[in-house]
Amino acid sequence: MAKELACKKCKAITIGKVCPVCKSTELSSDWSGTIVIFDSKNSLVASTLQISTPHKYALKVT
Numbered sequence: 001m002a003k004e005l006a007c008k009k010c011k012a013i014t015i016g017k018v019c020p021v022c023k024s025t026e027l028s029s030d031w032s033g034t035i036v037i038f039d040s041k042n043s044l045v046a047s048t049l050q051i052s053t054p055h056k057y058a059l060k061v062t
């Protein structure tokens with residue numbers, strides 16, 4: 001099973017080598033916490049975190 005990586009730019013979690021949300025290749029294996037955004041338009045959390053694409057995100061990426 002591939003280790004999940006989190007994008008350093010938008011915090012999206014991916015198992016690939018490229019972020020599916022912002023296409024960045026700056027991914028980190030050192031992250032913690034997850035949040036799943038289903039409806040970014042009506043989510044207070046998504047707007048607080050400035051997330052516009054429904055996806056699974058890390059809360060903290062280092």
Ligand SMILES: [Zn+2]
Pocket residue numbers: 007008009010011012019020021022023024
């Ligand atoms: Zn990203």
